[in-house]
Amino acid sequence: MAPINDADRDDARTLWDFNTLNQRARPVSAAVALGGCDIGVVTAVATLYRARLFPTVVFTGAVTEATLGRFPRGEAVHFREEALALGVPDEAILLEPRATNTGQNITFARAVLEEAGKHVDSVLLVCMPYMQRRAYATCRRQWPEAEVVCVSETVSFDEYAKYQEDEAGFVAMMVGDTQRVMEYPRRGFAIEQEVPERVHDAFERLSKRGYDAWLLRD
Missing domain, CATH: 3.40.50.620 (HUPs)
Incomplete structure (x- = not known):
């Protein structure tokens, strides 16, 4: 995976804002x-x-x-x-x-x-x-x-990311959580929720950039 950059962080903020x-x-x-x-x-x-x-x-x-x-x-x-x-x-x-x-x-x-x-x-x-x-x-x-x-604790994305030992790993976990929000209703594990297009797009970009360690594989 390439080093995390500002574009990745912008997409990660989109996922953060959706999931909080x-x-x-x-x-x-x-x-x-x-x-x-x-x-x-x-x-x-x-x-x-x-x-x-x-x-x-x-x-x-x-x-x-x-x-x-x-x-x-x-x-x-x-x-x-x-x-x-x-x-x-x-x-x-x-x-x-x-x-x-x-x-x-x-x-x-x-x-x-x-x-x-x-x-x-x-x-x-x-x-x-x-x-x-x-x-x-x-x-x-x-x-x-x-x-x-x-x-949760009241904290911004930037504050939270700043104190992560592995910022890229944190973003990968958030990508995995977002996928589960989209996928788990189909499996009967969670209720359905609307996912805006901008969230889908940010999720896809981060997944393709290599933040995929916590994605479902089946």
């Missing part, structure tokens, strides 16, 4: 923090918990290919430890350490809440910024009975 929903957090029955490579998810959870927007949070995520080097004991385990360090009390935390994809994040977290006797009719998804649209669409399909709001 800018929904407003509000009080809900419970929060579900989706595993991933960004510990900033936990920072957002701690802030939202201190704002008293939910009484319980489920941290969900196993060891995955994308996060093995960073979270070798599993995403949920590391996220829980960070949450405790940030002042979220242990009694407010439930752990789901088996999920390896977003559909499992939702369905397994839902089962953990039910097993804990929590009645949930509204849920706050907390995830990486560029994962918002996919997470929201997945939850709407997998948990249709619950009202869903999806949020």
